Amino acid sequence: MLKTFRLGGVHPHDYKISRDAAIRMFDIPATVTIPLGQHIGAPATAAVKKGDRVLVGDVIGTATGFVSANIHSSVSGTVTSVDAVPDGANLRKPAVTIAVEGDEWNPAIDRSETLVRECTLEPKEIIAKIAAAGIVGLGGATFPTQVKLSVPPGKKAEMLIINGVECEPYLTADYRLMMERGEELLVGCEILMRALGVEKCYIGIENNKPEAIGHLRQLIAADTAFASRIEVVPLKMRYPQGGEKQLIAAIAKREVPSGALPIDVGAVVQNVGTTFAVYQAVQKNRPIVDRVVTVTGKKLANPSNLLVRIGTPISSLIEACGGMPEDTGKVINGGPMMGRAMANIDAPVTKGTSGVLLMDERSSLRASEMPCISCAKCVDACPMGLEPYLISKLSRLRLYDRLERERTADCIECGCCSFTCPSHLPLLDYIRLGKAETMKLIRARQAK
Amino acid sequence: MSNRIVAPSPHLHGDFSTPRIMRDVVIALIPAFAFSVFIYGLNAVFVTGIAILSCMLFEWLIDRFMLRRPCTLGDWSAVVTGTLLAFNLPATISPWLIILGSLVAIGIGKMSFGGLGRNLFNPALVGRVFLLISFPVQMTLFPDTAGVDAITGATPLAFVKGALKTGTPVAEIMPNIDLGGLFLGFKDGSLGEIGALALLIGGIYLLIRRVITWRIPVFVLGTMFVFASILWLANPELYINPLFHVFAGGAMLGAIFMATDYVTSPMSKKGQAIYAIGIGVITILIRVWGAYPEGMSFAILIMNATVPLINMYVKPSRFGGNSPKKK
Numbered sequence: 001m002l003k004t005f006r007l008g009g010v011h012p013h014d015y016k017i018s019r020d021a022a023i024r025m026f027d028i029p030a031t032v033t034i035p036l037g038q039h040i041g042a043p044a045t046a047a048v049k050k051g052d053r054v055l056v057g058d059v060i061g062t063a064t065g066f067v068s069a070n071i072h073s074s075v076s077g078t079v080t081s082v083d084a085v086p087d088g089a090n091l092r093k094p095a096v097t098i099a100v101e102g103d104e105w106n107p108a109i110d111r112s113e114t115l116v117r118e119c120t121l122e123p124k125e126i127i128a129k130i131a132a133a134g135i136v137g138l139g140g141a142t143f144p145t146q147v148k149l150s151v152p153p154g155k156k157a158e159m160l161i162i163n164g165v166e167c168e169p170y171l172t173a174d175y176r177l178m179m180e181r182g183e184e185l186l187v188g189c190e191i192l193m194r195a196l197g198v199e200k201c202y203i204g205i206e207n208n209k210p211e212a213i214g215h216l217r218q219l220i221a222a223d224t225a226f227a228s229r230i231e232v233v234p235l236k237m238r239y240p241q242g243g244e245k246q247l248i249a250a251i252a253k254r255e256v257p258s259g260a261l262p263i264d265v266g267a268v269v270q271n272v273g274t275t276f277a278v279y280q281a282v283q284k285n286r287p288i289v290d291r292v293v294t295v296t297g298k299k300l301a302n303p304s305n306l307l308v309r310i311g312t313p314i315s316s317l318i319e320a321c322g323g324m325p326e327d328t329g330k331v332i333n334g335g336p337m338m339g340r341a342m343a344n345i346d347a348p349v350t351k352g353t354s355g356v357l358l359m360d361e362r363s364s365l366r367a368s369e370m371p372c373i374s375c376a377k378c379v380d381a382c383p384m385g386l387e388p389y390l391i392s393k394l395s396r397l398r399l400y401d402r403l404e405r406e407r408t409a410d411c412i413e414c415g416c417c418s419f420t421c422p423s424h425l426p427l428l429d430y431i432r433l434g435k436a437e438t439m440k441l442i443r444a445r446q447a448k
Numbered sequence: 449m450s451n452r453i454v455a456p457s458p459h460l461h462g463d464f465s466t467p468r469i470m471r472d473v474v475i476a477l478i479p480a481f482a483f484s485v486f487i488y489g490l491n492a493v494f495v496t497g498i499a500i501l502s503c504m505l506f507e508w509l510i511d512r513f514m515l516r517r518p519c520t521l522g523d524w525s526a527v528v529t530g531t532l533l534a535f536n537l538p539a540t541i542s543p544w545l546i547i548l549g550s551l552v553a554i555g556i557g558k559m560s561f562g563g564l565g566r567n568l569f570n571p572a573l574v575g576r577v578f579l580l581i582s583f584p585v586q587m588t589l590f591p592d593t594a595g596v597d598a599i600t601g602a603t604p605l606a607f608v609k610g611a612l613k614t615g616t617p618v619a620e621i622m623p624n625i626d627l628g629g630l631f632l633g634f635k636d637g638s639l640g641e642i643g644a645l646a647l648l649i650g651g652i653y654l655l656i657r658r659v660i661t662w663r664i665p666v667f668v669l670g671t672m673f674v675f676a677s678i679l680w681l682a683n684p685e686l687y688i689n690p691l692f693h694v695f696a697g698g699a700m701l702g703a704i705f706m707a708t709d710y711v712t713s714p715m716s717k718k719g720q721a722i723y724a725i726g727i728g729v730i731t732i733l734i735r736v737w738g739a740y741p742e743g744m745s746f747a748i749l750i751m752n753a754t755v756p757l758i759n760m761y762v763k764p765s766r767f768g769g770n771s772p773k774k775k
Contacts, residue, residue, distance in 0.1 A: 374712075419460060
């Protein structure tokens, strides 16, 4: 019996049409726009001004406070502006625009392909290097990695869990990394284990990716240092297994209590892409200047996995993969279950851009709502054991004071409820609203 | 591309829809319907046809002239209500009673609450119980069926109840009852409740199509079986074989098709179990000690009334435990 999480979940078709497309280096654009807020927390503070010359890997924004991250230049060239620029939702956000000149790298960065296996740094030094490299959760949540690795006093990490689940349909960026950068990934696991002081690492991969499971197992078996401490755990395919709490539940059979953090059950979860970035940062002094982006869609000519410099306009990726199909209705930043439909496709690729998905017009439109028939499918599908129909209804009626008791703050916004609703009710839309109001109430009470 | 569609996630939807679910229920009722046609001939077709058409007509009239809203027949729920009502009627009932029952089922049972999704009670059962109480003679006049054994003119439940009342010991009643025949459906009874096996096949179809879960049917039938077994083991002279209870009357139809009605059953798994156990207990109570030989419809309606309360207090199993961390 394959492992999986206990409650809820749905089974969307996985549409991994770009799975066999090897990672391809994408051309450096003529200009890049690098937002200063690419992570959860405070945006970075600009460290450059108009006219400054920068190299690839130079810091252009420094972290503002504890929960924040450094931002690096992804190209070499001249800063043409430090100003508010429209993002994917057409909201103006601070960003650094750089006109590209050549491809000159910061000399501290080791650009060779040789595998650097040994790491003798102290945990503190590793975490400092990760913070300096601006690493954030690359699965899409973009939470600063150094914060997750800084275990608060009184708590102890027991295991590291690497998230290779990629449960979002269509996306294959993590899958390609596991297939093509397996060795680096495993060294990344060792570095993270060292930083956390744990002796056990589990890599969770769903059984729709048997090649990745086999490949990593082979690499682990070939090296005694890996074999004793790193284990690949095949998981039964089920969305949202890549959710942090669901993954811990699936692998360790421990459920993070409401209001607690993964570290409270002794687990730290890192995504595959993040782990690879950690390897690059610690062993190669290489900050995040690029990332793998899956560009896909049923009608796209060449679904691809591209290694893209941060700040490249998303529209240029679509052009490079065969151009926008005629009847495109939505362009989604991320996967189809949790990604954001973009209003502005000229917005730049950021650290959190795991995929660009094009959906045709027909599947972009929602079906019309029908009355709730209390079928309980949303209750059965909720991986957090909530009652989506009730939370949605209370939010709709603006009965915000009743929401906290219904555990609204536990919602992970995975979308299983809306996905499964036979009446096509926009359950999650209203739950998000209610969750925001609940968080406001909780914060107001804590501030007192 | 100027008119790009921007909507919050999720951007995918599963293939469930209300009309699809309702159509699946109708499909699942086809084996039982075919069996009634085999037993009762064209009468079964007439009763079912009249019930479906009048349910649809009343829903349309109420939508059009009272609620003044677009027609809701497209959700197929009126067809389900009509079929289930017909399945709860004797095959030779007068068409006028079918039409009256449909009016009560749709008008009072469903539309008076605001239509699909808002009704507290199972509409088909509201229609049936109204007819049963108002027209007890016509509602319990079952046609004799060819090929059926000693019990004719009365349902097996009524026969057993009558016999036990007059003091006949169970040992003398049992030879008149063929449990295998009961299971296959060779017995007198309402139109669609007789074919226990055919209903079970429909239930399996609903399970495969993931329209229903096993929980409610298994808990209803399981509770009936366990409760009846306790009585039977305590005194086999006074109480009948528990298998009889599970195969006879409306047990299968009620457990698989009526108790599982989404709108009138609880949302959480625990809640569904409580509701289903309640139905099983009340059914046996009525069958053994009540005035009526059959208690399934009453049991379901009584438990329907508890659903809002169950939903309020019985919460699903929460991720990370049901008691939140106090800070």
